[in-house]
Amino acid sequence: MPGFRSRLLAVALLLVAVVGAACGDGGDDRVAESTGVAESTGIVEEPGVAESTGIVEEPGVAESTGIVEEPEVAEPERPQRIVSLSPTATEMLFAIGAGEQVVAVEEFSNYPPGAPVTDLSGWNPNVEAVLSYEPDLVVISNDANDLVAGLNAAGVALHLSPAPMNLEAWYGTFAELGIATGRVDEAADLVARLRREISAALEAAPDAPVRVYHEIDQTYFSASSASFIGAVYSAMGATNIADQADGDGSGYPQLTEEYIVEADPELIVITDQVSYTAADLAARPGWGEVAAVRNGNIVTVNADIASRWGPRLPRFIAAIAEALQSVVEPVS
Known part of the structure; x- marks a missing residue:
């Protein structure tokens, strides 16, 4: 499956782009905990053994061609109704190409122009108000008013993106958000561009x-x-x-x-x-x-x-x- 194979490659490249610069100096990188691939479908089973012959069969090998077939793996669904309760997260979501998935942002998300600003509060969030937008993902920078507990009780996925401690950790926030929103390729491209721009600015x-x-x-x-x-x-x-x-x-x-x-x-x-x-x-x-x-x-x-x-x-x-x-x- 070329689509799945390219997605896994994109995830790997994104994480390499984010943490590669810090490997030599022990940087404080924030690495995404998962790639969003379901465990139950991403594992290749052990090869079957024919009892009558004792010969180990090679999995997925076509006898006529000798080509190993890739396992059937379903890509995770991309969230379609994202609510952002952080001005920073709003900017990041649009920067990685997830703007079309965003249905509501909090009151101070004044950038980029055209973001769906509402009267939602990121400082004093109301769980019921957030849930009224029927989100399948909520992005926050901190937990206030037991927001996390409320979203968990409602079965709504959330992504926490707090302030990073340094530039290397900052690149990691884009990687994590890219995986959470199904925008791995776009996040990888953005991280690479930001690294170039900031390197030039620092020089x-x-x-x-x-x-x-x-x-x-x-x-x-x-x-x-x-x-x-x-x-x-x-x-x-x-x-x-x-x-x-x-x-x-x-x-x-x-x-x-x-x-x-x-x-x-x-x-x-x-x-x-x-x-x-x-x-x-x-x-x-x-x-x-x-x-x-x-x-x-x-x-x-x-x-x-x-x-x-x-x-x-x-x-x-x-x-x-x-x-x-x-x-x-x-x-x-």
Whole structure:
């Protein structure tokens, strides 16, 4: 069966593409637990033994040709009614070609345009509301309001896709979602493309370490290297000033003005969803001597791309890599 054979090959290639880069350095990859192939049909039975002759018969061998026939294996059904309760998952689903299978997404899934946005909540999900869309697969990033228990009780399949801890684990999230949605080939192609784009973006980052402060809001919450976005800064060779303040490894420590000024970041990153601008930040009392403020190295990035671990991540890396390079080699 060429279709099944090509599917198994695609699964193998996808997993190799995801975990291959980490095999040499012990990376923290997230590997899909199964390929979606039913155990009862994917096992080749032991060859039969003819009692009268004692001769072992070769399974599936045509006497006239000597060609071994492949076992009859049914491919798993592709889910047709997917509900996404995560903006990141929504982006990923459409990126791997599963958009036509998505019937509903939660209220903050504003990308890509045309996604079937509803009033469903991913932060405070209601099981009955989710089930009203008659899903055969629900994709979530976390379990809230006993959502998992409710879906299990209703017999609805679910796929948990939490925030990865690093880039290698990030590639794995696409692999897992591709298998869960029956989009193995598309996920494999996307992972390969993302690897190329991110590799190019990382190469554009300077070799010299740059002190970076990623400000989430005006109360000075930041992202340390224990978070996914912080791990991206680490991959670019930056020095994250929030790391020393993240004693419990939460990934999102709250800093103080005094701490930030003393740490003297050379690059400050804010998002376009805060209520202030780079100019407002530069005008803060006492911040005038901070290197990033003094040299005009304050960058505003798209908040959705920076806060999600979706397929638009290469854009964020490219923008930060360019900003880091401008710190090391300022334009005169």
